[in-house]
Amino acid sequence: MAAAMEPAIILVRPQMGENIGAAARAMLNFGLSDMRLVAPRDGWPNPRAVAMASGAAGRVLDRARVFATLAEAMADVDHAYATTARGRELTKPVLTPATAMADARERVAQGGRVAVIFGPERAGLENEDVARANAIITVPVNPDFPSLNLAQAVLLTGYEWAQDSLPPQPAPHGRRPVGEAPATRLEIERLADHWEERxxxxxxxxxxxxxxxxxxxxxxxWSRLPLTQGDTRIFHGMLRQLIRRG
Structure with a gap:
């Protein structure tokens, strides 16, 4: 069973296996693993979901639990958020993904169990589903086209949930391979001279x-590239070979 420190992601009556698999990928992107399926249309397990999950995310599907009703899927949940883009007659707090997941982190820190509920792809959650939630999540998107697919909605929620654990900046690219010495300033100058001359x-x-x-x-x-000594030798060799073949 997934750790109690993460939200349960509940997919209510999902219609396509591919969307379940894509949702699993979105969950694992941000460390979520507690997937709960309520009455999936095509039954479970679903080979199309497995194919779409693409490798590592398959473990989310392996742990997924299936329930006949939303009430059963929420049996151990203290606070739930229903995702919907449509206005409702129900009086509930309406939150963005960011504010909802900030609230969820506070509740989890106090020992609570939270869940985010997503509806079927075609029409979303029914009022009867939303009524079981404590709050509504609505993404502030273009009002002329407010529709998000299932995996996109899960991805947004997962991203906002993981804000406290994500690095403040993306990991830098071009890290030097372990054990390779960086090119000296003189080596870079010689490389630049060689290419400029040719x-x-x-x-x-x-x-x-x-x-x-x-x-x-x-x-x-040349000066801003994170070159190693081996890199400079390769660039010199490339240029010599081009000159010979020319």
Whole structure:
């Protein structure tokens, strides 16, 4: 069973296996694993869901539990949020994904068990489903096209839930491989000189009045790349081979 410190994701009467699999992928993107299915239209397990889950997210499907009714799926839930884009006659707090998941984190911190309820793809949750929730989540999107598919809605919720655990910035790209020494300033200068000389011979810096700016741009490119000593040797070798074949 999934840890009590994460929201349960309840899919009510989901219609397509592909959407269940895509929702599983969205859940695992943000560390969620407690999927609950209420009366899936095509039964369970569903091979199309497994195919769409794409590898690692299959473990979310392996742990998914199936219930006949929403009430059964919510038996251990203290506070639930129903996702809907449509106005309702029901009087309930209406929250964005961000405010809802901030509220959910506070409730979980106090030992509560929370769930987010998603409706079937075609028409969403019925009023009878929404009535079982404590609050409504509505995404502030373009009012002329407010529809989100199931996986998109799950992804938004998962992202907002994970805000406290996500890094403040994306992981940097271009990290140097372990064990490879960085290129020295002299090695980068020699590499830049080598390419500049050969490009000049090939007539790359044209027209002449633009040559200084082009050379400056190219020099700046080399200096900002996180090159290793091995990288510089490869670039030198590439250029020599091109010259030989030319």
């Amino acid at each position: 490009l000049a011979e090939a007539g790359f810096f044209f027209p002449p009045e633009k040559a200084p700016a082009m050379k400056l741009t190219l020099r700046n490119l």
